[in-house]
Amino acid sequence: MHQRKSKKILIYFFLFILVGSINNNSINNLKLEKVKNINIFGLEGNDQKKLLYNLNNLNLKNIFFINKKKLQNKIESNSLVEEYNVIKKYPHSIDINIKKTNFIARISKNGKFYLLGNNGKLSDNDISNIQLPYIFGSPEINELFELKNIIDQSNIVYSQIESLYYFKSNRWDLKFTNNLLIKLPEKIEKKTLDKISIFLKNIKLENKEILDARIKNQIIILNE
Numbered sequence: 001m002h003q004r005k006s007k008k009i010l011i012y013f014f015l016f017i018l019v020g021s022i023n024n025n026s027i028n029n030l031k032l033e034k035v036k037n038i039n040i041f042g043l044e045g046n047d048q049k050k051l052l053y054n055l056n057n058l059n060l061k062n063i064f065f066i067n068k069k070k071l072q073n074k075i076e077s078n079s080l081v082e083e084y085n086v087i088k089k090y091p092h093s094i095d096i097n098i099k100k101t102n103f104i105a106r107i108s109k110n111g112k113f114y115l116l117g118n119n120g121k122l123s124d125n126d127i128s129n130i131q132l133p134y135i136f137g138s139p140e141i142n143e144l145f146e147l148k149n150i151i152d153q154s155n156i157v158y159s160q161i162e163s164l165y166y167f168k169s170n171r172w173d174l175k176f177t178n179n180l181l182i183k184l185p186e187k188i189e190k191k192t193l194d195k196i197s198i199f200l201k202n203i204k205l206e207n208k209e210i211l212d213a214r215i216k217n218q219i220i221i222l223n224e
Helices: 002-029 045-056 068-076 141-153 190-201
Strands: 037-041 081-089 093-100 103-109 112-117 122-124 134-136 161-167 171-176 181-183 210-212 220-222
Touching: 037 045, 045 068, 068 081, 103 122, 103 141, 141 161, 141 190, 190 210
Parallel strands: 037 093, 103 134, 134 161, 181 210
Antiparallel strands: 081 093, 103 112, 112 122, 161 171, 171 181, 210 220
């Protein structure tokens, strides 16, 4: 019985060496092609060309040994990218599917306006065919997103806002496209904005275009 086991072990050993030799020879003879095609979906025109140029500069060797970190950094450094996934296609192609961010405002930084995306990144203000509110002051991006989230949950329509003014006291003023200016309290809640919305539906402002809601449970009409 012991001899039979020994023979089986020897047979398995030689088979292992044989298969290993075949695989090693195959790997040595295998020539891996460089990445020839990078296909970007979700961006168009110059936006697509710009990202493609940056990716080609990585000089990707082949789809099996891509430096994932470098590839991710290049894609994520693009301010238009909100989400993405990368699909490797044998033998030498890569598909990159991108969800382009939506712009929510134009924000001033160092005396220049930029487009602010849903991804929290700033892009050049080179799009003129979309109506976006302007942000004045120097709010943190997360503070702006917190405000927008409360507005979106309320009966105030964000698309009707022309400008948002941020003050160092951590307070906001909202100016609407009909020139109405609303002074908000430091602590902004959905119920506060809903009360303002109901108030506006039940009163005619005439030439009085400023509402002061800074005092709790009060809405004061001010002359301009």
